[in-house]
Structures are given as C-alpha cells and as structure tokens.
Amino acid sequence: KAGVTQTPRYLIKTRGQQVTLSCSPISGHRSVSWYQQTPGQGLQFLFEYFSETQRNKGNFPGRFSGRQFSNSRSEMNVSTLELGDSALYLCASSLGPSGGRTDTQYFGPGTRLTVL
Amino acid sequence: TQLLEQSPQFLSIQEGENLTVYCNSSSVFSSLQWYRQEPGEGPVLLVTVVTGGEVKKLKRLTFQFGDARKDSSLHITAAQPGDTGLYLCAGETSGTYKYIFGTGTRLKVLA
Numbered sequence: 001k002a003g004v005t006q007t008p009r010y011l012i013k014t015r016g017q018q019v020t021l022s023c024s025p026i027s028g029h030r031s032v033s034w035y036q037q038t039p040g041q042g043l044q045f046l047f048e049y050f051s052e053t054q055r056n057k058g059n060f061p062g063r064f065s066g067r068q069f070s071n072s073r074s075e076m077n078v079s080t081l082e083l084g085d086s087a088l089y090l091c092a093s094s095l096g097p098s099g100g101r102t103d104t105q106y107f108g109p110g111t112r113l114t115v116l
Numbered sequence: 117t118q119l120l121e122q123s124p125q126f127l128s129i130q131e132g133e134n135l136t137v138y139c140n141s142s143s144v145f146s147s148l149q150w151y152r153q154e155p156g157e158g159p160v161l162l163v164t165v166v167t168g169g170e171v172k173k174l175k176r177l178t179f180q181f182g183d184a185r186k187d188s189s190l191h192i193t194a195a196q197p198g199d200t201g202l203y204l205c206a207g208e209t210s211g212t213y214k215y216i217f218g219t220g221t222r223l224k225v226l227a
Contacts, residue, residue, distance in 0.1 A: 004158070033214065043159075043204065043217035055213040090158050103208070104149070105215065107158030 002027065004093050004108035012114045018079040021111045025072050025093030032074040033105060034066060037088040046089075049074055050096050078113075086115045119143075120207055120218035128224045129195055137190045137203055137221045145207035148181055148188045149215070153202040162190075195225045 005024045013019050025032050034046040045058040049068035066076040072093075078085055089112075092105040120141045129135055139148070147166045151159035163172050165181035165188060172179045176199075178191040188205055205218040 031213070035217075042219055043206075045214045045216070048213045050213070058214070088156075092158075104161065104164050106161060107151075109158045110156075112156070 004091055004106055006089075006091050006108040006111050008111060009109065010112045010114075012116065013081050014116050015081055015083060017081050018077060019081060019113060020075055020077045021089055021091075021113075023074045023076075023091030023093075023108060025074070025091075026106060028095065029093035029106075030072050030096040031094045031103065031105075032068055032072065033092045033094075034074070034076050035090040035092065036060070037090055037110070038086075043090070046076065081115045083115050086113060088112050120205055120216055122203075122205060122218040122221050124221060125219065126222050126224075128226065131196055131225055131227050132194050133225075135192050135195055135223070137192075137223075138187070139189065139205035139218050140187045141207060141216075142186065143207070143209065143216075144185050146185070146210035147208045148185070149206045149208075150179055150188070150190055151204045151206065153204060159202075159204055192223075195223075197225045197227050199223060200225050 007022045031050045033048040035043050037043045046060055047057040047066050048055050052068045063079045068074045088110045090110045091108045094103045094105040120139055123138045149164045150162045153159040163179045168183045168185045170181045176193045180189050203221045206215040208215050
C-alpha cells in the first residue's frame with residue numbers, strides 16, 4: 001500500500017506570493033491533518049479534515065487555509081507569504097472516526113517551503 | 117493550552133549505552149504516539165499506547181504510558197548509531213481530532 005505523498009517536495013517563493021501544497025493520503029484513509037514544523041516552534045497543528053469538512057484548526061492566521069476533496073486528497077494554501085512561513089509542512093493521514101479505536105496517523109515526507 | 121514537554125532536549129551518547137526519554141503533560145490523553153524523524157523526512161510512527169500503565173516493547177525500545185495517561189517514556193537499550201534521530205511524542209485527546217506534539221528529543225549515538 002502506497003504511503004502518504006506530498007507535492008512538491010521543495011518550493012522556493014518570495015514574500016507576498018501565495019503557495020498551494022498537495023497531499024494524497026493512504027488509500028482508504030479519510031482524515032488528513034496538516035502540520036508546520038520549524039526549528040524554533042517544533043511541530044504545530046494547522047488543521048484537520050474529514051469527509052471534506054474541517055473539524056479542527058490550530059492557532060494560525062487566516063492566511064493559512066485548506067480543503068479536502070471527495071477523494072480525500074487535500075490541499076493547503078498560504079497567501080501573502082512571510083519570511084516566517086519558511087518551514088517543513090507535513091501532512092498526515094488516518095482512517096478517521098472509528099467508534100473508539102485509536103486513530104493512528106501516518107506522515108508524508110513533507111514539503112520544504114523557503115520564503116525569500 | 118495543552119503542552120507536551122520532552123526531556124532531555126538533546127542527548128549524545130556512545131554506542132551501547134542505555135537512555136530514557138520522557139514526555140510529560142498536565143493533560144490527560146486518550147492515546148499517545150512516539151515517532152522518530154530523520155532530517156528532511158516526515159516522522160515515522162514507532163508505537164501507539166492507549167491504556168494507562170501500558171508497556172510496549174519494540175526490539176530494543178520500551179515504551180510506557182503513565183497510569184494517569186499524562187506522561188510517557190521511551191527507553192532504548194544498547195543504543196546503536198541507527199537510532200540517531202529526532203524523537204517526538206504526540207498526544208491525542210478524544211474528540212478533538214488533533215494531536216499535540218512534544219518539543220522533541222534529538223538523539224545522537226556515536227559509534
């Protein structure tokens with residue numbers, strides 16, 4: 001079974017631009033979560049989607065947005081990029097609601113975004 | 117705000133030594149996961165613990181979930197250079213649909 005894939009793997013943008021990152025979950029997984037990882041702040045939760053609905057979001061400005069499609073693939077968008085947005089953006093997928101079963105998440109390799 | 121504190125933050129040891137990494141919180145979690153991450157890659161799941169007091173073993177790695185489900189530890193026996201990496205714990209609170217990640221422990225095992 002293929003793992004979580006993220007595209008692109010590397011991206012260089014300049015301040016003020018916008019960027020869209022893509023995540024394809026493991027086949028059969030319906031939940032997708034996004035995280036930002038930086039050396040200073042560690043791994044921080046951005047948002048989680050299940051069946052095209054955002055169920056939770058972290059403490060990030062409105063410039064960070066996401067969506068999920070009917071095939072469970074997800075995209076996140078960052079508008080008006082700032083230097084501080086440079087980070088590794090990670091996507092994780094899981095099966096979703098399970099009636100009590102622990103929902104284990106599996107991570108993709110990440111997209112390394114550099115903002116100049 | 118839920119926080120997961122990991123200690124130590126950095127650890128450099130010789131091959132063959134034993135070590136323990138701690139993950140502590142004031143919050144109760146329904147489950148807790150441990151990951152290892154290598155540079156430029158996503159975290160790779162090592163184990164999930166769900167029951168207070170649970171102990172799981174994965175070869176030379178032993179994971180324990182605290183009785184109150186607020187803390188966890190990872191013990192590595194006879195560390196090897198291949199154990200080098202960033203170790204992360206992550207806790208899930210039932211119904212929140214999000215994981216809180218620990219601050220991370222960067223381990224380096226010297227040959």
